[in-house]
Amino acid sequence: MAGTAVLGRLSWQVATVVELVDETARTRSVVLDPPAWPGQRAGQHVDVRLTAEDGYQAQRSYSIASAPEDEHLVLTVERLDDGEVSPYLVGELHAGDELELRGPVGGYFVWEESLGGPLLLVAGGSGVVPLRAMLRHHRAVGSEVPVRMLYSARSLEDVIYRDELTRLAGSDVVDVHFTLTRARPDGWQGYARRVDRKLLEEVAWAPSARPLVYVCGPTSFVEAAAEALVELGHEPGMIRTERFGATGG
Amino acid sequence: MTPISRGFRGRRDPEIDASRVPPGQYVTDDFPVLSAGPTPHTPLGEWSFTIRGAHDEPASWTWDELQQLPRESITVDIHCVTKWTKLDTTWTGVSVGTLLAGIETSGEYVVAWSDGGYTTNLPLEDVTDGKAWVAYAYDDEPLEPEHGGPARLLVPHLYFWKSAKWVRGLDLRQEDEPGFWEGYGYHNYGDPWQEQRYWGD
Numbered sequence: 001m002a003g004t005a006v007l008g009r010l011s012w013q014v015a016t017v018v019e020l021v022d023e024t025a026r027t028r029s030v031v032l033d034p035p036a037w038p039g040q041r042a043g044q045h046v047d048v049r050l051t052a053e054d055g056y057q058a059q060r061s062y063s064i065a066s067a068p069e070d071e072h073l074v075l076t077v078e079r080l081d082d083g084e085v086s087p088y089l090v091g092e093l094h095a096g097d098e099l100e101l102r103g104p105v106g107g108y109f110v111w112e113e114s115l116g117g118p119l120l121l122v123a124g125g126s127g128v129v130p131l132r133a134m135l136r137h138h139r140a141v142g143s144e145v146p147v148r149m150l151y152s153a154r155s156l157e158d159v160i161y162r163d164e165l166t167r168l169a170g171s172d173v174v175d176v177h178f179t180l181t182r183a184r185p186d187g188w189q190g191y192a193r194r195v196d197r198k199l200l201e202e203v204a205w206a207p208s209a210r211p212l213v214y215v216c217g218p219t220s221f222v223e224a225a226a227e228a229l230v231e232l233g234h235e236p237g238m239i240r241t242e243r244f245g246a247t248g249g
Numbered sequence: 250m251t252p253i254s255r256g257f258r259g260r261r262d263p264e265i266d267a268s269r270v271p272p273g274q275y276v277t278d279d280f281p282v283l284s285a286g287p288t289p290h291t292p293l294g295e296w297s298f299t300i301r302g303a304h305d306e307p308a309s310w311t312w313d314e315l316q317q318l319p320r321e322s323i324t325v326d327i328h329c330v331t332k333w334t335k336l337d338t339t340w341t342g343v344s345v346g347t348l349l350a351g352i353e354t355s356g357e358y359v360v361a362w363s364d365g366g367y368t369t370n371l372p373l374e375d376v377t378d379g380k381a382w383v384a385y386a387y388d389d390e391p392l393e394p395e396h397g398g399p400a401r402l403l404v405p406h407l408y409f410w411k412s413a414k415w416v417r418g419l420d421l422r423q424e425d426e427p428g429f430w431e432g433y434g435y436h437n438y439g440d441p442w443q444e445q446r447y448w449g450d
Contacts, residue, residue: 009449010434014252047446049273050254057251058259059273059332084260084275098252105447107433108285219282223395226287236287236365243282 010102012049013037017097018072023160027126028090029065032073032099040068042137043110043130043214043242046075046103050085060085063129063216063242064104067136076160078126109214109242112137117145117212118205122195122225124152124217130242131216132161135168148211149176150203152195152221155183177203195221197228207233216242265336269326271441274334280396281333285429288394289364289415296399298383299418303354310348312399315383318343323382325405327412328441340403342384345376345419356421360428361402364415369428370437371404371411373421380406383416408439408446 015034022028045063066074079090093099111119111134119138121131128151138147149169153159159178169176179191179199191199205211213234215225222243230236265276299309310318324339359376362368375381384403385392392398397414404411410430431437436445444450 010447012251014250049251050257050259051251052257052259053253056259056261057273058257058275061331088254088257092256094255097255099254100251105434108429219395223282223288230287236289239287241284241286243284 010047010105011036012100012102014098014100015073017093017095017099019095020093023076024158026090026158027076027078027160029074029076030089030093030099032075032101034073034101037073038104040064040073040104041107041110041112042067042133044104044106045130046073046101047105048075048085048089049100049102050088051100058084061105062089064133065129067133067140069140070136076126076129076132109216109240111212111214113141113143113145115212117147118209119145119147120204120211120213121147121149121151122200122204122213122215122217122229123149124195124221124225125154125158126160127215127217127221127242127244128160129216131214132165134214135165135174138174139168139171144173147174148203148205149174150179150195150200151176152179152181152217155180156185156188195225195228197231200225200228201232204229204232204234207235210235210238213239214242215239217244219243269336270334271328272444273446274328274332274441277333277335279333280335281329281331282395283329283331283410284395284414285367286365290394291364291399291415291417293399297417298348298400300348300352300421301418302356302421303352305353308348308352315343315385315400318347321382323384323403323405325403327405327409329409330435330439330446334441339388340382340384341386341389342382342400342403344379345381345383345402346378348383348419349377352421354421356423358422358425360420360422360426361411361413361416362418362420363413364417367413367415367429369402369411369413370422370426370431371407372425372438375407376402376404376419380404406440408436408441410435411439 015032019031062075065076077089293312301307382403385400402413
Protein backbone atom coordinates (compact mmCIF):
# COMPACT_ATOMS: atom_id res chain seq x y z
CA MET A 1 0.00 0.00 0.00
CA ALA A 2 3.00 2.29 0.25
CA GLY A 3 2.81 5.32 -2.01
CA THR A 4 5.16 5.74 -4.90
CA ALA A 5 5.63 9.46 -4.65
CA VAL A 6 9.04 10.49 -3.41
CA LEU A 7 8.61 13.72 -1.59
CA GLY A 8 11.13 16.15 -0.33
CA ARG A 9 10.37 18.54 2.46
CA LEU A 10 7.16 20.46 1.85
CA SER A 11 8.30 24.03 2.34
CA TRP A 12 6.04 27.02 2.78
CA GLN A 13 6.02 29.30 -0.23
CA VAL A 14 4.35 32.60 -1.01
CA ALA A 15 2.00 32.50 -3.99
CA THR A 16 0.43 35.52 -5.65
CA VAL A 17 -3.33 35.61 -6.08
CA VAL A 18 -3.79 35.94 -9.85
CA GLU A 19 -7.56 36.07 -9.87
CA LEU A 20 -10.65 35.32 -7.77
CA VAL A 21 -13.66 33.70 -9.37
CA ASP A 22 -17.06 33.58 -7.67
CA GLU A 23 -18.44 30.10 -8.25
CA THR A 24 -21.61 30.24 -6.14
CA ALA A 25 -22.89 32.57 -3.42
CA ARG A 26 -20.77 30.69 -0.87
CA THR A 27 -17.77 29.51 -2.87
CA ARG A 28 -14.93 31.24 -4.59
CA SER A 29 -11.99 29.95 -6.59
CA VAL A 30 -8.60 31.35 -5.70
CA VAL A 31 -6.27 31.27 -8.71
CA LEU A 32 -2.65 31.15 -7.61
CA ASP A 33 0.81 31.39 -9.04
CA PRO A 34 3.15 29.60 -6.61
CA PRO A 35 6.80 30.30 -7.47
CA ALA A 36 8.19 26.78 -6.97
CA TRP A 37 5.33 24.41 -7.49
CA PRO A 38 6.45 20.76 -7.85
CA GLY A 39 3.21 19.70 -9.56
CA GLN A 40 0.37 17.67 -8.10
CA ARG A 41 -1.84 14.70 -8.77
CA ALA A 42 -5.58 15.17 -9.19
CA GLY A 43 -7.26 14.86 -5.79
CA GLN A 44 -4.44 16.24 -3.64
CA HIS A 45 -4.72 19.25 -1.35
CA VAL A 46 -2.59 22.07 0.01
CA ASP A 47 -2.14 23.67 3.41
CA VAL A 48 -2.81 27.41 3.54
CA ARG A 49 -1.45 29.60 6.32
CA LEU A 50 -2.65 33.09 7.27
CA THR A 51 -0.65 35.42 9.51
CA ALA A 52 -2.13 38.35 11.45
CA GLU A 53 -0.14 41.53 12.12
CA ASP A 54 0.66 40.39 15.66
CA GLY A 55 2.10 37.10 14.38
CA TYR A 56 -0.94 34.91 15.13
CA GLN A 57 -1.28 32.20 12.49
CA ALA A 58 -4.03 29.88 11.31
CA GLN A 59 -3.68 26.92 8.94
CA ARG A 60 -6.27 24.92 7.00
CA SER A 61 -6.21 22.35 4.20
CA TYR A 62 -7.99 22.94 0.88
CA SER A 63 -8.47 20.60 -2.04
CA ILE A 64 -6.87 21.57 -5.32
CA ALA A 65 -9.53 22.26 -7.96
CA SER A 66 -7.25 22.52 -10.99
CA ALA A 67 -5.80 19.70 -13.05
CA PRO A 68 -2.05 19.05 -12.95
CA GLU A 69 -2.01 20.19 -16.58
CA ASP A 70 -3.64 23.57 -15.87
CA GLU A 71 -1.56 26.75 -16.03
CA HIS A 72 -2.42 27.91 -12.50
CA LEU A 73 -3.02 26.30 -9.15
CA VAL A 74 -6.67 26.78 -8.20
CA LEU A 75 -8.32 26.27 -4.81
CA THR A 76 -12.10 26.44 -4.52
CA VAL A 77 -13.13 27.45 -1.01
CA GLU A 78 -16.55 27.29 0.59
CA ARG A 79 -17.28 29.97 3.17
CA LEU A 80 -18.16 28.44 6.53
CA ASP A 81 -19.93 31.11 8.55
CA ASP A 82 -18.29 30.16 11.83
CA GLY A 83 -14.95 29.46 10.18
CA GLU A 84 -11.71 31.32 10.73
CA VAL A 85 -9.88 31.00 7.42
CA SER A 86 -12.56 30.39 4.79
CA PRO A 87 -14.43 33.71 5.38
CA TYR A 88 -11.12 35.48 4.80
CA LEU A 89 -10.34 33.57 1.60
CA VAL A 90 -13.86 33.98 0.22
CA GLY A 91 -14.53 37.52 1.42
CA GLU A 92 -11.32 39.46 2.08
CA LEU A 93 -8.65 38.23 -0.28
CA HIS A 94 -7.91 40.38 -3.35
CA ALA A 95 -6.15 39.72 -6.62
CA GLY A 96 -2.48 40.62 -6.18
CA ASP A 97 -2.42 39.58 -2.50
CA GLU A 98 0.12 37.08 -1.29
CA LEU A 99 -0.97 33.74 0.15
CA GLU A 100 1.29 31.32 1.96
CA LEU A 101 0.88 27.64 1.15
CA ARG A 102 2.64 24.32 1.03
CA GLY A 103 1.92 21.11 -0.79
CA PRO A 104 0.82 19.05 -2.50
CA VAL A 105 -0.38 16.82 0.33
CA GLY A 106 -2.09 13.42 0.28
CA GLY A 107 -1.39 10.51 -2.02
CA TYR A 108 -4.32 8.14 -1.63
CA PHE A 109 -7.37 10.14 -2.70
CA VAL A 110 -5.90 10.70 -6.17
CA TRP A 111 -6.75 9.57 -9.65
CA GLU A 112 -4.49 9.58 -12.64
CA GLU A 113 -4.95 8.06 -16.06
CA SER A 114 -2.66 5.12 -15.31
CA LEU A 115 -5.04 3.89 -12.57
CA GLY A 116 -7.69 3.22 -15.21
CA GLY A 117 -11.34 2.75 -14.40
CA PRO A 118 -14.20 2.84 -14.94
CA LEU A 119 -14.47 5.74 -12.59
CA LEU A 120 -17.31 6.63 -10.25
CA LEU A 121 -17.15 10.07 -8.64
CA VAL A 122 -19.65 10.81 -5.86
CA ALA A 123 -19.72 14.39 -4.59
CA GLY A 124 -21.64 16.07 -1.79
CA GLY A 125 -21.60 19.88 -1.82
CA SER A 126 -18.09 21.34 -1.98
CA GLY A 127 -16.77 17.76 -1.98
CA VAL A 128 -16.92 18.15 -5.74
CA VAL A 129 -13.66 20.15 -5.72
CA PRO A 130 -11.04 17.33 -5.86
CA LEU A 131 -13.32 15.32 -8.16
CA ARG A 132 -13.44 18.26 -10.56
CA ALA A 133 -9.63 18.17 -10.61
CA MET A 134 -9.87 14.50 -11.64
CA LEU A 135 -12.34 15.32 -14.43
CA ARG A 136 -10.12 18.12 -15.73
CA HIS A 137 -7.13 15.78 -15.67
CA HIS A 138 -9.21 13.18 -17.51
CA ARG A 139 -10.00 15.68 -20.24
CA ALA A 140 -6.51 17.17 -20.40
CA VAL A 141 -4.90 13.81 -21.16
CA GLY A 142 -7.70 12.76 -23.52
CA SER A 143 -8.52 9.75 -21.37
CA GLU A 144 -10.88 7.12 -22.71
CA VAL A 145 -11.64 5.83 -19.19
CA PRO A 146 -15.44 5.97 -18.77
CA VAL A 147 -16.57 8.22 -15.92
CA ARG A 148 -19.85 8.63 -14.08
CA MET A 149 -20.28 11.44 -11.61
CA LEU A 150 -23.12 11.84 -9.13
CA TYR A 151 -23.15 15.27 -7.54
CA SER A 152 -25.53 16.10 -4.69
CA ALA A 153 -26.22 19.77 -3.93
CA ARG A 154 -28.92 21.62 -2.05
CA SER A 155 -30.13 23.59 -5.06
CA LEU A 156 -29.05 24.40 -8.60
CA GLU A 157 -27.59 27.68 -7.34
CA ASP A 158 -25.32 25.69 -5.01
CA VAL A 159 -23.87 23.55 -7.81
CA ILE A 160 -20.22 24.52 -8.21
CA TYR A 161 -18.74 24.41 -11.77
CA ARG A 162 -22.21 23.84 -13.21
CA ASP A 163 -21.46 25.04 -16.74
CA GLU A 164 -18.12 23.27 -16.87
CA LEU A 165 -19.52 19.99 -15.61
CA THR A 166 -22.36 20.19 -18.11
CA ARG A 167 -19.83 20.77 -20.88
CA LEU A 168 -17.61 17.91 -19.72
CA ALA A 169 -20.66 15.66 -19.70
CA GLY A 170 -20.92 16.25 -23.44
CA SER A 171 -18.01 13.86 -23.87
CA ASP A 172 -18.84 10.32 -24.97
CA VAL A 173 -17.09 8.84 -21.96
CA VAL A 174 -18.27 11.19 -19.20
CA ASP A 175 -21.74 11.20 -17.58
CA VAL A 176 -22.66 13.75 -14.93
CA HIS A 177 -25.82 13.41 -12.84
CA PHE A 178 -27.00 16.11 -10.46
CA THR A 179 -29.34 15.51 -7.56
CA LEU A 180 -30.86 18.51 -5.76
CA THR A 181 -31.89 17.78 -2.20
CA ARG A 182 -33.65 20.96 -1.06
CA ALA A 183 -34.89 23.10 -3.92
CA ARG A 184 -35.48 22.40 -7.58
CA PRO A 185 -36.12 24.84 -10.42
CA ASP A 186 -39.42 24.47 -12.29
CA GLY A 187 -39.27 21.65 -14.76
CA TRP A 188 -36.14 20.07 -13.18
CA GLN A 189 -35.47 16.78 -14.95
CA GLY A 190 -32.63 15.54 -12.77
CA TYR A 191 -32.71 13.64 -9.51
CA ALA A 192 -34.31 15.28 -6.49
CA ARG A 193 -33.38 13.18 -3.48
CA ARG A 194 -30.53 12.33 -1.17
CA VAL A 195 -27.88 9.92 -2.33
CA ASP A 196 -28.91 6.48 -1.12
CA ARG A 197 -28.58 2.88 -2.17
CA LYS A 198 -31.33 3.09 -4.78
CA LEU A 199 -29.92 6.21 -6.42
CA LEU A 200 -26.44 4.73 -6.48
CA GLU A 201 -27.82 1.54 -7.99
CA GLU A 202 -29.33 3.62 -10.80
CA VAL A 203 -26.30 5.78 -11.47
CA ALA A 204 -23.24 3.79 -10.46
CA TRP A 205 -21.40 1.16 -12.44
CA ALA A 206 -22.34 -2.36 -11.44
CA PRO A 207 -19.93 -3.87 -8.90
CA SER A 208 -18.99 -6.45 -11.55
CA ALA A 209 -17.45 -3.62 -13.61
CA ARG A 210 -15.06 -3.09 -10.68
CA PRO A 211 -15.13 0.70 -10.80
CA LEU A 212 -12.67 2.86 -8.91
CA VAL A 213 -14.85 4.93 -6.60
CA TYR A 214 -14.06 8.33 -5.08
CA VAL A 215 -16.49 9.80 -2.56
CA CYS A 216 -16.01 13.29 -1.14
CA GLY A 217 -18.25 15.48 0.98
CA PRO A 218 -19.40 16.09 4.54
CA THR A 219 -18.91 13.18 6.93
CA SER A 220 -22.58 12.13 7.05
CA PHE A 221 -22.79 12.16 3.25
CA VAL A 222 -19.63 10.11 2.83
CA GLU A 223 -20.65 7.61 5.50
CA ALA A 224 -24.04 7.08 3.85
CA ALA A 225 -22.73 6.85 0.29
CA ALA A 226 -19.80 4.57 1.10
CA GLU A 227 -21.99 2.29 3.19
CA ALA A 228 -24.59 2.03 0.43
CA LEU A 229 -21.89 1.21 -2.13
CA VAL A 230 -20.55 -1.59 0.08
CA GLU A 231 -24.10 -2.94 0.51
CA LEU A 232 -24.50 -2.93 -3.28
CA GLY A 233 -21.46 -5.18 -3.52
CA HIS A 234 -18.61 -2.79 -4.26
CA GLU A 235 -15.36 -3.88 -2.67
CA PRO A 236 -14.44 -1.61 0.26
CA GLY A 237 -10.87 -1.50 -1.01
CA MET A 238 -12.05 0.10 -4.27
CA ILE A 239 -13.78 2.98 -2.47
CA ARG A 240 -11.63 5.95 -1.54
CA THR A 241 -13.14 8.61 0.66
CA GLU A 242 -12.39 12.14 1.77
CA ARG A 243 -14.53 13.62 4.52
CA PHE A 244 -15.04 17.21 5.58
CA GLY A 245 -15.83 17.86 9.22
CA ALA A 246 -18.68 20.12 10.30
CA THR A 247 -16.25 22.82 11.27
CA GLY A 248 -12.85 23.65 10.04
CA GLY A 249 -12.57 26.30 7.43
CA MET B 250 9.64 35.52 4.83
CA THR B 251 6.11 35.01 6.03
CA PRO B 252 3.84 37.74 4.65
CA ILE B 253 1.20 39.41 6.79
CA SER B 254 -2.27 38.48 5.52
CA ARG B 255 -3.74 41.94 5.05
CA GLY B 256 -6.91 42.30 7.09
CA PHE B 257 -6.64 38.92 8.81
CA ARG B 258 -7.19 39.00 12.55
CA GLY B 259 -8.21 35.42 13.27
CA ARG B 260 -10.82 34.24 15.69
CA ARG B 261 -9.10 33.65 18.98
CA ASP B 262 -10.96 32.33 21.95
CA PRO B 263 -9.56 33.91 25.14
CA GLU B 264 -11.06 31.01 27.09
CA ILE B 265 -8.67 28.56 25.48
CA ASP B 266 -5.28 27.95 27.08
CA ALA B 267 -2.97 28.48 24.10
CA SER B 268 -0.24 26.41 25.72
CA ARG B 269 -2.41 23.33 25.13
CA VAL B 270 -2.70 23.93 21.40
CA PRO B 271 0.21 22.69 19.25
CA PRO B 272 1.52 24.91 16.43
CA GLY B 273 -0.79 25.20 13.41
CA GLN B 274 -3.75 23.63 15.23
CA TYR B 275 -7.15 25.13 16.11
CA VAL B 276 -9.54 23.98 18.81
CA THR B 277 -12.89 22.49 17.86
CA ASP B 278 -15.79 21.28 19.96
CA ASP B 279 -16.91 18.90 17.21
CA PHE B 280 -15.40 15.52 16.53
CA PRO B 281 -14.50 15.52 12.82
CA VAL B 282 -13.83 12.26 10.99
CA LEU B 283 -10.96 11.32 8.71
CA SER B 284 -10.77 7.91 7.03
CA ALA B 285 -9.50 6.69 3.70
CA GLY B 286 -12.38 4.33 2.94
CA PRO B 287 -15.75 2.97 4.05
CA THR B 288 -16.36 2.35 7.74
CA PRO B 289 -16.01 -1.39 8.56
CA HIS B 290 -18.58 -3.11 10.77
CA THR B 291 -17.19 -6.22 12.45
CA PRO B 292 -19.66 -8.07 14.71
CA LEU B 293 -18.35 -8.26 18.27
CA GLY B 294 -18.70 -12.07 18.21
CA GLU B 295 -16.10 -12.17 15.42
CA TRP B 296 -13.88 -9.49 16.90
CA SER B 297 -10.51 -10.24 18.46
CA PHE B 298 -7.35 -8.36 19.29
CA THR B 299 -4.06 -10.06 18.45
CA ILE B 300 -0.42 -9.32 19.20
CA ARG B 301 1.91 -11.05 16.76
CA GLY B 302 5.60 -11.25 16.15
CA ALA B 303 6.69 -11.94 19.69
CA HIS B 304 8.92 -14.84 20.66
CA ASP B 305 5.93 -16.93 21.66
CA GLU B 306 2.69 -17.77 19.94
CA PRO B 307 0.48 -14.80 19.06
CA ALA B 308 -1.52 -13.53 22.01
CA SER B 309 -5.19 -12.99 21.28
CA TRP B 310 -8.23 -11.69 23.16
CA THR B 311 -11.90 -11.96 22.24
CA TRP B 312 -14.16 -8.97 22.80
CA ASP B 313 -15.39 -10.45 26.09
CA GLU B 314 -11.85 -11.23 27.21
CA LEU B 315 -10.78 -7.66 26.49
CA GLN B 316 -13.66 -6.38 28.65
CA GLN B 317 -12.39 -8.51 31.54
CA LEU B 318 -8.99 -6.80 31.55
CA PRO B 319 -8.40 -3.86 33.88
CA ARG B 320 -9.95 -0.78 32.32
CA GLU B 321 -8.71 2.75 32.60
CA SER B 322 -10.47 6.05 32.11
CA ILE B 323 -8.32 8.60 30.30
CA THR B 324 -8.93 12.31 29.72
CA VAL B 325 -6.59 13.73 27.08
CA ASP B 326 -6.26 16.35 24.34
CA ILE B 327 -6.17 14.96 20.79
CA HIS B 328 -4.58 16.53 17.74
CA CYS B 329 -5.45 15.65 14.12
CA VAL B 330 -2.98 16.40 11.31
CA THR B 331 -5.88 18.04 9.44
CA LYS B 332 -5.40 20.87 12.00
CA TRP B 333 -8.14 20.34 14.58
CA THR B 334 -7.43 19.82 18.26
CA LYS B 335 -10.04 18.64 20.72
CA LEU B 336 -9.41 19.26 24.41
CA ASP B 337 -10.37 17.08 27.36
CA THR B 338 -11.68 14.03 25.52
CA THR B 339 -12.58 11.13 27.78
CA TRP B 340 -11.99 7.51 26.81
CA THR B 341 -12.21 4.10 28.42
CA GLY B 342 -10.00 1.21 27.43
CA VAL B 343 -7.19 -1.16 28.22
CA SER B 344 -3.63 0.06 28.41
CA VAL B 345 -1.40 -1.41 25.71
CA GLY B 346 1.08 -2.06 28.52
CA THR B 347 -1.48 -4.37 30.11
CA LEU B 348 -1.79 -6.31 26.85
CA LEU B 349 1.97 -6.52 26.41
CA ALA B 350 2.60 -7.67 29.98
CA GLY B 351 4.18 -11.10 29.90
CA ILE B 352 4.96 -10.90 26.18
CA GLU B 353 8.64 -11.13 25.44
CA THR B 354 9.93 -9.45 22.34
CA SER B 355 13.16 -8.12 20.93
CA GLY B 356 11.17 -5.86 18.58
CA GLU B 357 11.51 -2.12 18.94
CA TYR B 358 8.61 -1.10 16.68
CA VAL B 359 4.97 -1.93 16.30
CA VAL B 360 2.59 -1.79 13.36
CA ALA B 361 -1.03 -1.40 14.39
CA TRP B 362 -3.42 -3.01 11.90
CA SER B 363 -7.13 -2.56 11.47
CA ASP B 364 -10.24 -3.85 9.79
CA GLY B 365 -10.32 -2.36 6.31
CA GLY B 366 -6.56 -2.74 5.81
CA TYR B 367 -5.34 0.41 7.59
CA THR B 368 -1.92 0.29 9.26
CA THR B 369 0.23 2.73 11.21
CA ASN B 370 3.72 2.34 12.66
CA LEU B 371 5.04 3.42 16.05
CA PRO B 372 8.11 2.88 18.19
CA LEU B 373 7.32 0.27 20.85
CA GLU B 374 8.31 2.72 23.59
CA ASP B 375 5.54 5.07 22.43
CA VAL B 376 2.82 2.55 23.24
CA THR B 377 4.09 1.33 26.61
CA ASP B 378 4.30 2.95 30.06
CA GLY B 379 0.77 4.33 29.99
CA LYS B 380 1.17 6.16 26.67
CA ALA B 381 -1.34 4.16 24.60
CA TRP B 382 -4.64 2.30 25.01
CA VAL B 383 -7.06 0.12 23.10
CA ALA B 384 -10.11 2.31 23.69
CA TYR B 385 -13.68 1.07 23.34
CA ALA B 386 -15.69 3.87 24.93
CA TYR B 387 -15.83 7.60 24.33
CA ASP B 388 -17.58 9.83 26.88
CA ASP B 389 -18.72 6.65 28.65
CA GLU B 390 -20.59 5.46 25.55
CA PRO B 391 -19.57 2.62 23.23
CA LEU B 392 -17.25 4.03 20.57
CA GLU B 393 -19.18 4.87 17.37
CA PRO B 394 -18.06 3.03 14.23
CA GLU B 395 -17.25 6.28 12.39
CA HIS B 396 -14.87 7.19 15.21
CA GLY B 397 -13.21 3.79 15.13
CA GLY B 398 -15.53 1.54 17.12
CA PRO B 399 -15.76 -1.06 18.37
CA ALA B 400 -12.19 -0.27 19.44
CA ARG B 401 -9.42 2.03 18.33
CA LEU B 402 -5.88 2.63 19.38
CA LEU B 403 -5.47 5.80 21.45
CA VAL B 404 -2.01 7.38 21.34
CA PRO B 405 -2.77 10.97 22.29
CA HIS B 406 0.78 12.32 22.29
CA LEU B 407 1.06 11.76 18.52
CA TYR B 408 -1.10 13.06 15.64
CA PHE B 409 -4.37 11.21 15.65
CA TRP B 410 -3.77 9.11 12.51
CA LYS B 411 -1.48 7.06 14.76
CA SER B 412 -4.54 6.23 16.89
CA ALA B 413 -5.68 3.57 14.42
CA LYS B 414 -9.45 3.20 14.13
CA TRP B 415 -11.03 -0.28 14.02
CA VAL B 416 -7.78 -1.67 15.43
CA ARG B 417 -7.48 -5.45 15.54
CA GLY B 418 -3.90 -6.01 16.54
CA LEU B 419 -0.28 -5.05 16.87
CA ASP B 420 2.66 -6.59 15.04
CA LEU B 421 5.96 -6.38 16.89
CA ARG B 422 8.83 -5.65 14.51
CA GLN B 423 12.59 -5.47 14.58
CA GLU B 424 12.58 -2.90 11.80
CA ASP B 425 10.48 0.22 11.42
CA GLU B 426 8.14 0.02 8.46
CA PRO B 427 5.90 2.88 7.27
CA GLY B 428 2.15 2.37 7.69
CA PHE B 429 -0.63 3.60 5.42
CA TRP B 430 -0.43 7.40 5.70
CA GLU B 431 3.28 7.29 6.48
CA GLY B 432 3.74 5.74 3.03
CA TYR B 433 1.80 8.61 1.44
CA GLY B 434 4.00 11.41 2.68
CA TYR B 435 2.87 11.85 6.26
CA HIS B 436 5.55 12.01 8.93
CA ASN B 437 6.94 8.75 10.23
CA TYR B 438 6.68 9.77 13.88
CA GLY B 439 4.07 12.56 13.99
CA ASP B 440 4.76 14.66 17.10
CA PRO B 441 2.22 17.52 17.04
CA TRP B 442 4.40 19.73 19.27
CA GLN B 443 7.19 19.52 16.68
CA GLU B 444 4.57 19.98 13.92
CA GLN B 445 5.73 16.75 12.26
CA ARG B 446 2.93 16.58 9.70
CA TYR B 447 4.75 15.50 6.54
CA TRP B 448 7.99 13.90 5.44
CA GLY B 449 10.88 16.20 6.22
CA ASP B 450 9.02 18.23 8.87
